[in-house]
Amino acid sequence: MSLSHPLVCLGHSLLDISAAVSVEMFEKYGVRAGNAILAEEKHMPIFKELVDNYPCDFIAGGASQNTCRAAQWLSRTENFTGFIGVVGEDEYSQHLRDSVKAAGVNAYYQVEPTVPTGTCACLIHEKERSLIANLAAAQMLKLDYLRSIWHVIENCSVIYAEGYMFSSAVDCVVESAKYACENGKIFTMNVSAQFIIEFFREPMMRAWPYCEYVFGNEDETQKFGEVFGFGSDVVEAAKQMSLMPTNTPRPKKIVVTRGKDTVLIACEGKVTEYNVPLIPSEKVLDLNGAGDSFVGGFLCELIKGGSYERCVAAGNYLASEVIQLSGCSFPAVPSFN
Template identity: 40%
Template sequence: MAVILGMGNPLLDISAEVTQETFDKYGLIPGNAILAEEKHQPLFKELAAKPDVLYVAGGATQNTIRVAQWMLQEPGKTAYMGCIGDDEFGKKLTDACKKDGVDCKYMIDKTTPTGACAVTIMNKERSLTTNLNAANNYKADHLKANMATLSAAKIVYSAGFFITVSPESMEIASNEMLKTGGIYCMNLSAPFIVQVPPFRAVIEKTLPLCRETRAWSSDYLFGNETEACAYAEAVGWDTQDVEFIATRLSLVPMAGNKPYRKVVITQGADPTVVAIRGEVKKYPVAALPKEKLVDTNGAGDAFVGGFLAALSKGKDMEACCKAGTYSASVVIQHSGCTYPAKPDYTI
């Protein structure tokens, strides 16, 4: 059975280089991620018509799980759940994950097309615009029907984007990890997740676990500096100090006898900030020459993938951050969340 289970929004990434004109036309921001509105719908056709368009299995959580599987190089060590359509895009996703060695347990929606993400790249920075489609229809009943996979997992991970789809599934997974002694991990994922009150409420429910209110708890909370600062602003913390924000998040009480939460905030080429029980450590990121940088799409997802792969092997925080930094550095040297056949790295 899989050691690492991901639950999220499976998407087919439609990726291409664009100009500032495209960013202006659709109100896109470099490094940002949004849900597509009606005005964004023509963007998907525009990208598909480009000669350099690239189709890659995507979705934040699915990226992370694929990278973790790649780092482990042991088939079947990871599993993934999400909802896809009964169509060609869904088949492409299934084939891609199976080829990567991931145990796909997709819920199939026969009435809704598979989700897609428009990955617009300009000057090696990307902006993500997502049509969730079938991914938006995942139901907790599917997770309940696959409880054997959940119960066997030692680590369960969801990007914050899954909050918009099935918080019930996240609660079930978190409580199951509390029961089995497993590790539950979540990612802030994007500024809009922490800025929209109903979505932020789910994040805040994951922090403490109180038996009276039946809230749930995350053992590891990931994010980047932009998301951390957006969270602080949204909740009224008068600071943009990433170390302070990580510290404060790390001090929210955990469930039962579980150890203190680990808050891991990446900062691009700057050191990764890790806060545990109010104590902060920073882990360096190896410098990558600018000429080797191809595409930042998936860098954060790849970091978490490498991190979780090392965590599944029982490695300490320093080793987990090193593995995460390595996997992210490889992915940003390729277009989309892609990588060579094998990593030049041993966990």
């Protein structure tokens, strides 16, 4: 009998290779703190250099996979989450499988034997980090494979997709989103990055009418407003995003995180703000994965029937836990009530 996972996430399956490095490492590869980029040819040696010269943590990464692990950890429920992505057939794929299994996530990996598993170099220096992603196999999800495991989609209640999928597997996202909308499920997505909004607007709009919850941070929301003609004010952009045409049976909700500032939820042109607990700066270790973890907490509580206030509180709790640890990782046991 097929397993039922309340939450199923689609995304780029990456192995995070995380290490604390000197500022010279940033300079050597021409990257800036707080930045996230795709690896170019000049960046390719960094993955081996990290493994050979630094004590590294190998952690299942990629935006949706982070969200999946976060929700699974908070849920304390076996088989709560399923993840759909692509890996190669190499040493890194085994690290990835081990990490996901340890997190309790059920992974449904399409395997590409001739392509390396996607990796992300996470350079950490004085609480700041820079991410360099080599997508490799991660960007190769095929619609035929998704259809072969369609029971995973049929047996869930919420589907979540990262915006990066609009650059590589838009048909998979759209088919999942349309099915969810037409069959009493909830499809949710994250805009993920400013470049997705700017350069993959048309693919994203194919899924937009079927999406009930859209997540993004304030910079992404501002970019959305600028690209779609809503202006650069974040609150106004969120309002207008919530009023865009939709096929969903319930109104569209836009959820905007703003760091230490209030979280916004826009619905039918109205915005509600939710406070964010302050974490003392001396406790903040690494901001990597905070946004992904917020979404994991939010969706976990949404599935359990929580109010928006409760969903935001769960998201804030998970984000606050993650930023006090290295990489997108969690304590042994959640303390969220």
